[in-house]
Amino acid sequence: QVQLQESGPGLVKPSETLSLTCGVSGYSISSVNYWGCLRQPPGRGLEWIGYIHHSGSTYYNPSLRSRVAISMDTSKNQFSLKLNSVTAADTAVYYCARRGAGYSIDYWGQGTLVTVSS
Amino acid sequence: QSALTQPPSASGSPGQSVTISCTGTSSDVGGYNYVSWYQQHPGKAPKLMIYEVSKRPSGVPDRFSGSKSGNTASLTVSGLQAEDEADYYCSSYAVGSNLVFGGGTKLTVL
Numbered sequence: 001q002v003q004l005q006e007s008g009p010g011l012v013k014p015s016e017t018l019s020l021t022c023g024v025s026g027y028s029i030s031s032v033n034y035w036g037c038l039r040q041p042p043g044r045g046l047e048w049i050g051y052i053h054h055s056g057s058t059y060y061n062p063s064l065r066s067r068v069a070i071s072m073d074t075s076k077n078q079f080s081l082k083l084n085s086v087t088a089a090d091t092a093v094y095y096c097a098r099r100g101a102g103y104s105i106d107y108w109g110q111g112t113l114v115t116v117s118s
Numbered sequence: 119q120s121a122l123t124q125p126p127s128a129s130g131s132p133g134q135s136v137t138i139s140c141t142g143t144s145s146d147v148g149g150y151n152y153v154s155w156y157q158q159h160p161g162k163a164p165k166l167m168i169y170e171v172s173k174r175p176s177g178v179p180d181r182f183s184g185s186k187s188g189n190t191a192s193l194t195v196s197g198l199q200a201e202d203e204a205d206y207y208c209s210s211y212a213v214g215s216n217l218v219f220g221g222g223t224k225l226t227v228l
Contacts, residue, residue: 104169
C-alpha cells in the first residue's frame with residue numbers, strides 16, 4: 001500500500017521560501033510514476049502545483065512556474081517542494097501525491113497546513 | 119476562478135440518484151478522456167472515485183459512475199447513502215496547464 005507523508009514548517013514568513021518534504025513508503029519513487037504536490041486554500045478548491053517524473057523531468061502549473069521547484073531523493077525515497085517568495089495567498093493545506101492512470105491522483109498524503117504570516 | 123465549472127451544491131434523498139456536472143472546453147474536458155472525480159470529506163484528503171471519465175478504482179462502489187458528452191463530464195451517484203455526503207471535485211488534463219480542477223460541489227444527503 002502506497003503511503004505519503006508530508007513534513008515541514010507549519011508557519012512561513014512572507015517573502016520567504018516554503019519547503020515541504022514528502023516521504024513515500026510501500027513503493028519506490030524510482031519506479032515508473034509521477035510524484036507531485038497539490039494545495040487547497042482554506043475553504044476553497046484544489047490546485048495542482050507540479051509533478052516530478054522518476055526520470056527527473058518536472059512539470060509545473062504555469063501560474064506558479066516562476067516560484068516553484070520539485071526535486072527527488074531516491075536514496076531516501078522522498079521528494080521535496082520549494083515555493084519561494086510566498087505571500088498570504090499561498091496559505092493552504094499542501095498535499096503530496098502520486099499521479100495515477102489518465103492524469104488522476106491515485107494516492108494522497110494526509111495534507112499539512114502551511115500558513116504564511118509574519 | 120476555477121478552470122472547470124461545477125455547481126456549488128447538489129442534493130438528494132437516501133436511495134435517490136444525483137448527477138454532478140463539470141464543464142470545461144475543447145482544450146481540456148472535451149479534448150481528452152482524462153477526467154477524474156474526487157470525494158473529499160471534511161478535514162480529509164481527497165479520494166479518487168473515477169478516472170479516465172468512467173473507470174472506477176478498486177474498492178469504489180459501483181453506485182458511482184462517470185460519463186462525458188462534449189465539453190461536459192458528469193458524476194452520478196446512485197442509491198444515495200448518508201456517507202456520500204461530501205465535497206466532489208472534477209479534474210482534467212488540459213493543454214498547457216497539465217492538470218486543472220473544478221471548484222467543487224457540496225453534495226448533501228437530505
